[in-house]
Amino acid sequence: MTAETSQTLDRGLRVLKLLSDTDHGLTVTELSNKLGVNRTVVYRLLATLEQHALVRRDLGGRARVGLGVLRLGRQVHPLVREAALPALRSLAEDIGATAHLTLVDGTEALAVAVVEPTWTDYHVAYRAGFRHPLDRGAAGKAILAARQGALATDGFTLTHGELEAGASGAAAPLVGITGLEGSVGVVMLADSIPERVGPRVVDAAREVADALR
Numbered sequence: 001m002t003a004e005t006s007q008t009l010d011r012g013l014r015v016l017k018l019l020s021d022t023d024h025g026l027t028v029t030e031l032s033n034k035l036g037v038n039r040t041v042v043y044r045l046l047a048t049l050e051q052h053a054l055v056r057r058d059l060g061g062r063a064r065v066g067l068g069v070l071r072l073g074r075q076v077h078p079l080v081r082e083a084a085l086p087a088l089r090s091l092a093e094d095i096g097a098t099a100h101l102t103l104v105d106g107t108e109a110l111a112v113a114v115v116e117p118t119w120t121d122y123h124v125a126y127r128a129g130f131r132h133p134l135d136r137g138a139a140g141k142a143i144l145a146a147r148q149g150a151l152a153t154d155g156f157t158l159t160h161g162e163l164e165a166g167a168s169g170a171a172a173p174l175v176g177i178t179g180l181e182g183s184v185g186v187v188m189l190a191d192s193i194p195e196r197v198g199p200r201v202v203d204a205a206r207e208v209a210d211a212l213r
Contacts, residue, residue: 025062138169
């Protein structure tokens, strides 16, 4: 800590980070041990965060991330989109297919940024805001594979006809970004994905991840 920082704010943010890393919540005692502060300090931090709906406590007293973080999260999408656009434009122009950045939103995959190629006669219409189940389409399946540690050694996922008849997709997950699950991919009207597309998608996902760190 330096003279320009707030110790209380720092602790509050650390509480949120600790809670975001667990699916089962944490008790006051567990938070106290992890933060290295006494229980009274933790109670005050949790009470303040609860007032802003950033933390909730269940009947058993375990603290969890609150729904208030969703409102903050909605403001993240424009920033993520802006950071990803250069890599998506390059990918779309190089491959000649619609490129997209997809993030997890609850149990769905949400396209938050889409770039269409400028030089092709036709391409798949794919719009920002498009949602689909995580277990359908290359974008969602790449995310699930990374989450489950089951990603193929080549680093990308291929699908055909799962979201749109006659369309094939390739996607690679964003790797190494704490608190953000997503993928970068392309969708094209083809029976199969050309061999060079998968590795190119992996490179684009790496570029986006670097831009977001």
